[in-house]
Amino acid sequence: MSDLPVIPSAAYALLHVPDLVRYGSKPWREIARDPTLKTRLQSSQRSFDEAACYPPNRTFIGAITPPELSQLPRPWHAVQKGPGSADNAGLFGEVVPQDLAYALLQQADVLEPGLIAISSELQDKLSRRLADHPVLADLNVRTPDTLSESRLRERLENGSALPLRLGSTLAGCVQRDDRAEGAEDDNLDARTLLEGLAAKASAAVALKFLLHREKLAPDAIDFIISCGEEAAGDRYQRGGGGLAKAIGELCGCVNASGFDIKNFCAAPASALVTAGALVSSGIYERIAVVAGGSLAKLGMKFEPMLAQGLPILEDCLAAHAFLVTRDDGTSPLLHIEPGSVGLATIGSSASDEAVYRELLLEPLATLGLSLTDIDRFAPELHNPEIMEHAGSGDVAHKNYRMIAAMAVRAGAIEKKGMEAFIERVGMPGFAPTQGHIPSGVAYIGHALEAIRRGEIRRAMILSKASLFLNRLTLLYDGVSFVLEANRGLESRTP
Amino acid sequence: MLEGKKVAVFGERDDVAGLAVRNCVEAAGAEVVYETTSCFV
Numbered sequence A: 001m002s003d004l005p006v007i008p009s010a011a012y013a014l015l016h017v018p019d020l021v022r023y024g025s026k027p028w029r030e031i032a033r034d035p036t037l038k039t040r041l042q043s044s045q046r047s048f049d050e051a052a053c054y055p056p057n058r059t060f061i062g063a064i065t066p067p068e069l070s071q072l073p074r075p076w077h078a079v080q081k082g083p084g085s086a087d088n089a090g091l092f093g094e095v096v097p098q099d100l101a102y103a104l105l106q107q108a109d110v111l112e113p114g115l116i117a118i119s120s121e122l123q124d125k126l127s128r129r130l131a132d133h134p135v136l137a138d139l140n141v142r143t144p145d146t147l148s149e150s151r152l153r154e155r156l157e158n159g160s161a162l163p164l165r166l167g168s169t170l171a172g173c174v175q176r177d178d179r180a181e182g183a184e185d186d187n188l189d190a191r192t193l194l195e196g197l198a199a200k201a202s203a204a205v206a207l208k209f210l211l212h213r214e215k216l217a218p219d220a221i222d223f224i225i226s227c228g229e230e231a232a233g234d235r236y237q238r239g240g241g242g243l244a245k246a247i248g249e250l251c252g253c254v255n256a257s258g259f260d261i262k263n264f265c266a267a268p269a270s271a272l273v274t275a276g277a278l279v280s281s282g283i284y285e286r287i288a289v290v291a292g293g294s295l296a297k298l299g300m301k302f303e304p305m306l307a308q309g310l311p312i313l314e315d316c317l318a319a320h321a322f323l324v325t326r327d328d329g330t331s332p333l334l335h336i337e338p339g340s341v342g343l344a345t346i347g348s349s350a351s352d353e354a355v356y357r358e359l360l361l362e363p364l365a366t367l368g369l370s371l372t373d374i375d376r377f378a379p380e381l382h383n384p385e386i387m388e389h390a391g392s393g394d395v396a397h398k399n400y401r402m403i404a405a406m407a408v409r410a411g412a413i414e415k416k417g418m419e420a421f422i423e424r425v426g427m428p429g430f431a432p433t434q435g436h437i438p439s440g441v442a443y444i445g446h447a448l449e450a451i452r453r454g455e456i457r458r459a460m461i462l463s464k465a466s467l468f469l470n471r472l473t474l475l476y477d478g479v480s481f482v483l484e485a486n487r488g489l490e491s492r493t494p
Numbered sequence B: 001m002l003e004g005k006k007v008a009v010f011g012e013r014d015d016v017a018g019l020a021v022r023n024c025v026e027a028a029g030a031e032v033v034y035e036t037t038s039c040f041v
Helices: A018-023 A027-032 A038-045 A048-052 A056-060 A068-070 A098-108 A120-131 A149-157 A190-214 A244-250 A264-282 A301-306 A350-364 A384-389 A395-411 A416-423 A439-453 A487-492 B018-028
Strands: A005-016 A115-121 A144-147 A160-168 A169-175 A223-226 A257-260 A286-291 A315-326 A374-376 A458-465 A478-483 B005-012 B031-038
Touching: A005 A190, A005 A264, A018 A027, A018 A038, A018 A160, A027 A038, A027 A301, A027 A416, A048 A056, A056 A068, A056 A257, A056 A350, A056 B018, A068 A149, A068 A374, A098 A115, A098 A160, A098 A169, A098 A190, A098 A244, A115 A149, A115 A478, A120 A144, A120 A169, A144 A149, A149 A160, A149 A169, A160 A190, A169 A301, A169 A384, A190 A244, A190 A286, A190 A315, A190 B031, A223 A244, A223 A264, A244 A257, A244 A286, A264 A286, A264 A315, A264 A439, A264 A458, A264 A478, A315 A439, A350 A395, A350 A439, A350 A458, A350 A478, A374 A439, A384 A395, A395 A416, A439 A458, A439 A478
Parallel strands: A115 A144, A223 A257, A223 A286, A374 A458, B005 B031
Antiparallel strands: A005 A315, A115 A169, A160 A169, A286 A315, A458 A478
């Protein structure tokens, strides 16, 4: 056994919520200018079956591998349900339908009276959906609030609530915190609170799948790190945190404490490195690193989709969960030796080359490795089908070009070998455009499996973070680390 | 070609960053009057 931590397992989930797309930041702003947009958005929605059989989504939840995705012709959104693609489940988790997602939002809501109310006509059906789910049934922890349709409409008419729709059916509503302590606080309006509930509920789904995959009881987790991009809190501490414990509470992790790590899109990579250090030091034994989905990013690129007659592809809240423990002798190692974690120091982050030197070359040199010793690099793995239609190009491929260029600069490959190098170490992007979700860590589940199958020995995860979006600095950040086949496993190989 | 010209630079985090463009156009004799690097993800 080494002193290094390991990642024994990963889980991923997608909550297909086409009727929440209107609450994404971009659609919300555009609907305010043109209310007729709501109808056009609704007519461009994907069905659940279409979202479930969408090849990038199936890759995200582990139903197919990235190499298998790369063999599928595009456009991927034209793929119809076919043999072997009908299931909404993968090795790592599921695509969750919208009615079940609403039931989960209700369970994430801890206030009395609740922020979420479902129509009394639908409540039984939704509660049953959750109670019957083989993995998520335990999340059915509270009796939710219901309202008659006439009361729901009253609540919507007074302007403090937003509708929750299931297609043309008014299923329920989410309302602002109308209590005295919440009144007049813009941070507690219905849409902002829905952001937090969406992050909490989706992260809880990923955590439940992680526990299920590892056959772990919730009380076996002793620390949780949440690393999403939400900013929960009221007017005096917007973004104060508390998601980790809120998610753990919902999942029954009664023996866990936790905290949130913020680092824009690189927060999951930062959280995994931190978790590794915490288990290696012996402070904790089993840490769950979790993140829920971003309501704000639903429909972020909807305009080019509508203009080109495409379905709205950013219709899922994405979530992930990773287990980090001390070396178990079999699971892939997480390299966190001094100098092996890639970073972007304040002094260097103004130059791309300097950033990649610290993010890519120096950590590998510390580990005594060359770029050609890494079997797969996982940079920003945004689904190119979304990014290209929006005019931003294939983000994953752009990152691979930069990695290949650095390999040329380092003398690891020749310039004419760049494309072949990318072909060998790369993969298509497959993650929804949910910021922290595609940022390298979307590949970890596949990396763990590929390492276990002996297909690869090492993978390097590279995350980037646009710190400049906080308007407080012009810097960006980078975090990278190497996953490697466990040496204990190798020593047992004949 | 850029000698004496004023240039607005729009860079992208996952492509060519604003600073890289600035360095190139300044080396070619242009004056950068605006520079930004955007994140489209």
